[in-house]
Structures are given as structure tokens and as C-alpha cells.
Amino acid sequence: MTPTGAPLPRDRFARPRKIVDRYDTAKQEDDLFYFLLCGTNASPPDEKWPLRTLEEQYALDRYFEYLKYMEKHAWIELAATGPSATRWRGKVRDGAHAWDLEVILKDAYPAIPPACRIPELMHYTDRKIDDEALGLRICDMHMEQSYWWHEHCSLALYLKREVSYWVQSVLQDMRRKGWLK
Amino acid sequence: MAQVRERYDRLKRFTFADFSKLAAKRVAIVGVGGLGALAAEILARAGVGRLALFDYDTVEEANLNRLVYRTSQIGQPKVKALAAHLGDANPDAEVVSYPHDVTTGRGYVGLMGELDKCDLVLGCVDTFGVRLFLNGKCVAAKIPLIDGGASENGINGAVHVVIPGKTPCYRCNRPALKQEQVTTDRRDVTGVCAFTSLPTTMAIVASLQCQEAFKVLLKFGRVAPLLLYNGLDGTLERVDWKRDPKCPTCGRRKT
Ligand SMILES: [Zn+2]
Numbered sequence: 001m002t003p004t005g006a007p008l009p010r011d012r013f014a015r016p017r018k019i020v021d022r023y024d025t026a027k028q029e030d031d032l033f034y035f036l037l038c039g040t041n042a043s044p045p046d047e048k049w050p051l052r053t054l055e056e057q058y059a060l061d062r063y064f065e066y067l068k069y070m071e072k073h074a075w076i077e078l079a080a081t082g083p084s085a086t087r088w089r090g091k092v093r094d095g096a097h098a099w100d101l102e103v104i105l106k107d108a109y110p111a112i113p114p115a116c117r118i119p120e121l122m123h124y125t126d127r128k129i130d131d132e133a134l135g136l137r138i139c140d141m142h143m144e145q146s147y148w149w150h151e152h153c154s155l156a157l158y159l160k161r162e163v164s165y166w167v168q169s170v171l172q173d174m175r176r177k178g179w180l181k
Numbered sequence: 182m183a184q185v186r187e188r189y190d191r192l193k194r195f196t197f198a199d200f201s202k203l204a205a206k207r208v209a210i211v212g213v214g215g216l217g218a219l220a221a222e223i224l225a226r227a228g229v230g231r232l233a234l235f236d237y238d239t240v241e242e243a244n245l246n247r248l249v250y251r252t253s254q255i256g257q258p259k260v261k262a263l264a265a266h267l268g269d270a271n272p273d274a275e276v277v278s279y280p281h282d283v284t285t286g287r288g289y290v291g292l293m294g295e296l297d298k299c300d301l302v303l304g305c306v307d308t309f310g311v312r313l314f315l316n317g318k319c320v321a322a323k324i325p326l327i328d329g330g331a332s333e334n335g336i337n338g339a340v341h342v343v344i345p346g347k348t349p350c351y352r353c354n355r356p357a358l359k360q361e362q363v364t365t366d367r368r369d370v371t372g373v374c375a376f377t378s379l380p381t382t383m384a385i386v387a388s389l390q391c392q393e394a395f396k397v398l399l400k401f402g403r404v405a406p407l408l409l410y411n412g413l414d415g416t417l418e419r420v421d422w423k424r425d426p427k428c429p430t431c432g433r434r435k436t
Pocket residue numbers: 349350351352353424425428429430431432
């Protein structure tokens with residue numbers, strides 16, 4: 001059984017997988033977050049998308065648990081706006097401040113990373129691009145050099161590895177310039 | 182109409198291939214910015230039968246340092262402006278334009294439709310994610326993809342020719358390919374993230390893409406899997422790299 005409770009697909013050619021202890025090979029902290037990966041590679045138009053959404057939700061729940069109990073700082077919350085789970089809304093928090101967060105999973109997802117936007121912060125940075133579906137959003141052009149995204153990465157992993165750093169660097173910059181007390 | 186018959190006169194003198202075969206070929210061009218617009222013009226003038234153009238952007242003043250677009254076209258969708266231009270440049274070419282984002286909605290549906298019937302895809306996009314997405318779709322559909330790109334500082338360029346099953350795909354050997362370091366510290370509050378775009382580099386890369394496109398479509402010469410252009414040294418390097426059998430996109434083991 002998969003973590004979501006769905007039965008594993010039967011594969012005639014399935015062989016026992018070599019088990020790798022990720023603690024041995026982990027090079028950086030992020031490698032330890034392999035539990036935020038998804039098993040199903042499916043896009044919103046695909047048949048298997050419902051299974052992928054269950055895995056996404058599972059990963060997201062684990063990430064929020066991690067933030068709450070391990071980091072003791074739940075700086076982000078996010079929930080799907082509908083059963084198709086292609087649009088998500090939530091909040092990003094920093095001290096007394098809170099900003100709305102909007103995420104879209106496009107039809108090409110998970111071949112491309114999620115498109116993410118924090119409307120009120122977009123005006124304070126130029127690390128953004130103009131997106132047809134979302135308007136100004138967080139830029140992922142700079143991901144190329146250390147491109148870690150692949151089809152099994154989840155929305156939760158994107159929040160952890162991209163959005164959190166983006167928010168931190170923008171807020172730090174705003175504080176330095178005196179725009180945020 | 183003697184003029185029209187002589188349109189391809191200089192191409193007919195080409196001895197390595199028969200350019201008249203291009204009239205039956207269909208090419209999809211994803212992204213019609215600095216690279217795509219030029220490549221589209223070259224292909225249309227050479228007599229490619231059908232071009233499908235994808236881009237959701239509109240013509241902006243900042244695009245005018247490069248070729249093709251005109252000041253009077255500011256505000257128009259790029260694909261529409263380009264289709265009008267190509268229709269005049271060579272009325273023989275059928276041009277279909279999709280003013281949508283290929284990664285979602287109507288653009289995605291349009292691209293999937295075009296993949297069923299086109300002979301070649303020209304990737305002229307600026308984001309890595311979309312490149313990988315195109316690569317994955319072309320490998321799955323077994324359609325050659327020719328991806329062009331310029332470096333962030335605008336001086337270097339690269340052309341990848343992905344012939345599914347033959348040459349390495351865009352995902353193969355990815356970590357082995359190192360480019361110059363990215364600077365992320367220019368964070369003043371102006372405009373959106375954009376890279377330098379030099380008209381010369383763009384024209385060179387677009388021409389290289391078209392050259393490889395002709396070689397793939399008309400089957401002549403030796404296709405270069407990867408071409409690296411260095412503008413500072415004035416060198417063009419051909420890299421004959423190997424496919425990665427464990428590549429998640431084109432390797433034998435499907436994920
Ligand atoms: Zn590959």
C-alpha cells in the first residue's frame with residue numbers, strides 16, 4: 001500500500017528495488033526531505049491525477065507537521081480551493097505580518113514547477129516574471145544553475161526549497177531598506 | 182507571377198538537399214521572442230509549408246532592439262504580429278498562431294494537437310522548466326526538438342538537437358553541463374526578471390537552429406547534437422556527447 005492508501009500498480013516487470021539509506025548519501029539538509037516526494041507522475045489532465053493530488057496533500061500535511069513540531073514556526077499555510085487541486089490559496093506569516101499566497105499547478109505540472117504568487121510582496125522585488133495565468137509571480141528563471149525540480153517533487157518541496165528562500169530574501173531586503181518594520 | 186516562381190530560385194541551386202520538400206513539412210515554434218521570431222522568418226522564407234507559433238506575450242518596446250517586430254506593433258500579441266509579417270514575407274507558408282501559454286489551458290491543448298501532426302519542434306523559450314517540459318513531450322511523441330538558448334549575459338549561445346532515440350535529450354547529462362554563475366543580487370524595484378539579449382547572438386543562435394532544422398527535415402549533413410557558440414572568443418564548438426541510459430526522460434527505464 002502507498003501512504004495514501006491506494007493500492008500499488010501491478011507491474012509484470014517489477015523487481016525488488018535496491019534499498020538506499022538516504023542518511024548515508026545525503027549531501028545537504030534537503031536530501032533528508034525525501035518523504036516530501038510523490039510517487040505518481042501525473043499531470044492535471046491525466047487519469048492518474050487524483051492519485052497524485054492525494055500524494056501532494058500527504059506531503060503537504062507532513063511538511064506542515066514538520067514546521068509545527070520541529071521548527072516550531074508554521075510560517076505558511078495552504079489549501080486547495082477545489083477538488084481538482086490545481087489552485088491553492090493560503091497565507092505566509094512573518095512576525096505580526098501575514099500575506100496572501102496563491103499557487104497554480106498548470107497542466108504541464110509536474111514537468112514544470114508550480115507557479116506561485118504573493119501579491120503584496122511582488123512590488124518589492126524584481127525577482128518575478130509575468131505569467132499569463134497568474135500575473136506577476138515568483139521567478140524560477142534563476143533555478144537553472146541548481147535545477148533540482150523533477151516530476152516527483154511535490155508542492156510541499158517547492159514551498160520548502162523555493163518559496164521559503166524567496167520570502168526570506170525579499171523580507172530581509174525590505175527590512176534593510178526600511179520598508180518593513 | 183514570374184516573381185513567385187523565382188522565390189526559391191537560389192534555394193534550388195543548393196546541391197546537398199532538395200528544398201522543395203520543405204513545402205510538405207510542418208514545424209511548431211514555441212516562444213517567438215528574440216530567437217523564435219527570427220527562426221520563424223527564416224523557415225517561412227525558405228518555404229516550410231506550415232508553421233505553428235506559440236507565445237502568450239505581447240510586443241513591448243524592450244523587444245525592439247532585436248529584429249522583426251516594429252514600433253507600430255507594440256501591444257499586439259507577438260504571434261499575431263509575426264503571423265502578419267510572415268504572411269507578407271511568404272504567402273506560401275501557412276501560419277497558425279496560438280497566443281497562449283503552452284504549459285496550461287488552451288496553449289497546452291494546442292501544443293498536444295500540434296505534436297500529433299508536426300515534423301519538428303523549435304524550442305525558443307527562456308525558462309528551464311518549460312525546456313524540460315517540451316523535451317519530455319517531444320521525446321514521448323518521438324518528434325525532433327531543436328532547442329536554442331543564449332546565456333544570461335547575452336554573449337554565448339547553445340543549440341541542442343534532440344532526436345528521440347538517437348541524440349541525447351535535454352535532460353541527459355544535465356549536471357555535467359556547467360555554465361557561468363548566476364547573479365541574483367540585482368533586486369531594485371524595477372520591472373520583471375529579464376536577461377540581456379544581444380541581437381547578434383540571438384540571430385546566430387536562431388540561424389544555427391534553422392540550419393540544424395533543415396538538416397533534420399531534409400536529411401543531409403551530420404546533425405550536431407550540441408553546438409556551443411562563444412561570442413567573446415568567436416568560436417563554435419560541436420559536442421558529440423552520449424545519451425544517458427539512466428536518463429529519467431529518455432532512458433530505457435520508464436518512471
Ligand atoms: Zn535523456
